[in-house]
Amino acid sequence: MSDTDLDKLPGGFKGMSEDIGSDQTTFKGVNWGKAMMWIFLLSDTFVFSCFLIAYMKVRASVVEPWPYPSEVFALEMMGVPVPLLLIAIMTFVLITSSGTMALAVKYGYEKNRKMCGWFVLLTAIGGLTFVGMQAFEWSKLIFHDGVRPWANPFGAEQFGAFFFMITGFHGTHVSIGVIFLFIFARKVFRGDFDTGKRGYFTTMKSDYVAIEILGLYWHFVDLVWVFIFAFFYLW
């Protein structure tokens, strides 16, 4: 369905009931891959929700004191402990990469190969920086503060367990995203999306919509970080 047809359809709830009542497609104008990514992200939302719910339930029911994250994650700056400094920078980096990704998607829409490629590459570098900083944070906690998944010097032992599990799971998502971002940056620069080159594994034609799909994933990773930031570091 082309864009001009889409504009003729009614919007809002009226449009919704018409879309659902219609034949062929329920999400009008939504590419198969994009629809799949959305539903996958919905499923992934449930994964992260279950992690965070488990964290909430356990934190609410331990009788030992829960470590105060503001102090645990403080960083010494010129002799003064600054609370959550590293986390603030990590948040900054991730939001920046999200912004560059949004621009990459925009240029992908416009089939602007050069700009799209550079922004995807920039996003990948931002993601890599984030993973690097997370590695630094983990090593500081493990080697400097002595936090382990099974014990920590600050209080309830689940603190370390949940921290490593949830940030680790998020970090895995980021790392997978970074790998794909590099692959797709190469594909964009090579012009695969302009020529419609067939994928090596799937044998399906490449299209700029892939950048939008990757963008959805990347923004989702950022979205999850918003929740982790609020619940793990600030709460």
Next chain:
Amino acid sequence: MAEAKKEETTTHKIGIYLWIWGLLFVLSFFSYMVDWYNFQGLLRWSLILFFMFLKAGLIMAFFMHLFWERYALVNVLLWPMTAIACFVGLMVAEGKYTVFSRLFYFFVGGA
């Protein structure tokens, strides 16, 4: 209306993206300030949640283009969250009950 939207989605977008980008930085800064000024109690919780949902909403609506998607997709994505909300609510109650029974039986000494 549709025409205006259309224009927005293809040509005027870069402005919107930069706006949202900036807004996200500002909101993140605010939520960082919640910790910096060491607000406690209900004020801390409500501010954290407020900024969190605002940021999440902005990312979903504009970066993930949900604002421009048709309602069919938006509704399919948002309604399942009620199950999550129910799960969260019940686990809050369960957590309170668990800590109550632990304190009651292990520390107070039980009935």
Next chain:
Amino acid sequence: MSDELNINKKRNNQIKTKSSATSGRGETDIDYVRPAELPEQDLYHGHSFITKWIFCQDAKVIGVQYTLTAVFTGVVGLILSWMMRMQLGFPELFPFLTAETYYQMVTMHGMIMVVYLLTALFLGGFGNYLIPLMVGARDMVFPYVNMISFWMFFVAVVVLMASFFVPGGPTGSGWTLYPPQAILEGTPGSGYGILLMLISLSLFVIGFTMGGLNYVITILQARTRGMSLMRMPLTIWGIFTATVLALLAFPALLVSSIMMTLDKVLETSFFMPTIIKAGEALSYDGGSPILFQHLFWFFGHPEVYIVALPAFGIVSDLISVHSRKNIFGYRMMVWAIVGIGALSFFVWAHHMYVSGMSPWFGFFFATTTLIIAVPTALKVYNWILTLWRGNIRINTVMLFCLGFIVTFVNGGITGIFLGNVAVDVPLSDTYFVIAHFHMVMGIAPLMVIFGAIYHWFPLVTGRLLDEKLGKWHFWITFLGAYSIYFPMHYLGFIGVPRRYFEMYDSPYMTSAVGMNEFISVAAFIVGAAQFIFFYNLVKSLRLGKPAGKNPWKANSLEWLTPDVPPTHGNWGEKLPVVHRWAYDYGVPGAKEDYITQTTPPSEVKDAEVEKT
């Protein structure tokens, strides 16, 4: 002129004004269907044996692969149940059946049957085979991902089976894998067994997610022209809703598997409370075992409906076809399926009334549980009203459908007992519960699976299954299953606890022994009867009566392919165009007693068809 024509005209005009197309269509073009929105699907055609039959991207082959793998695990589960019944009916007859092996068998039987047989068979098997055919697509939307999905499932099954051969054997913690005992020493298989189980489940979830995304997107985004959601056969509605449930419920299983793996390997204390063993405190401290139960049942209860909803959908279609009558209350059926699916996320803790959770939860979960009984009962009424005054063909398929209705009602009613907290407390952990869930999610879905295989075997292979053997298979299975599970209700009422390997010197030793022997003998016979079915499958594959096209005179699209059995791409040159729902059977005024979904209105002007 009949009403049908006028209504079609009116609708046509509406469509015209909507699409504001002005190509030279006449006012009376009642066969108009909106043009295609999407270009033809690009398909990969395999060339070698490996790409055609092993790493195949054709959903139909993947469906058969899923089915065969699932049936294989099902046979393993069946053999395990034989051994368990051997021990319960005739204790100490076999020296190798110790308490440890018994618990391992219970665990593996439960997990295999629920996850690796029923879920995989309904969604992976029937889903893959039927979805593209029934919605009029050439294949699943992501054939490559679909192929990976099957091989993930295959690896998950291999890992699960491997746990039989590792030191310590498979896990024996019961199929719910409750911590702390699941990973503590003393429980059989608490070393490698439980780890392999958790890894296998995680692989299953990942593999299923890949498949599930395919099913959902194919149904939502790749239907053929004219196929609106409200014209889809109920089979597709059942599979669709179940897949959505699975995509949203399996995350909870994945999360609990990961957390328990960490508890086991890294000795974290997510689920592990402070434990003192032989006077010494273990390294665990302060975890929440009840959290695992919540996560597990947040997955576990939707899982019940993941199995039940496809069964509901399939049985609706089978009943309609074989009683030559449209399904009673199609829209109501659709909403009931969707409603049950949505509600199933709000009832999970009715499995946990005696677990020590917050006592206030009983109110909430008993209420939601009883509410979910409403749409379920509604479906049962609709099945019965579909049969009412229908032109019923008593063939094997119909027998299995009738068997399903009876067992399902039986299991559903005991479910009402167990949903009420006050009634559940004395009954929980007795054989009443065993009887309940085997009736409702063991026998009832199996009846549908058998019925569906008898129904669709001609489509897959081009040959009919043997009716005579089929009837033997049905009667032995049905009567035998009742002989197994009906007495168990009584055992539950007198208080015989489940999960006991032997009754030893308890009063049950004398009062339940005869009944236990009877149940065991019935179980052996029912199990053996399944080999009649397997024999029938193998025999009919070679020697069965050729089915020809559309042997049941059904309406839905899967029977209308140009080639039978359908080839890769399903539809030959042109995709089908759908003009109506799948249930126009026995329509007054029509020449034949069925009007296929592709029959245009102009061909059946005089028939009083439903307005769909």
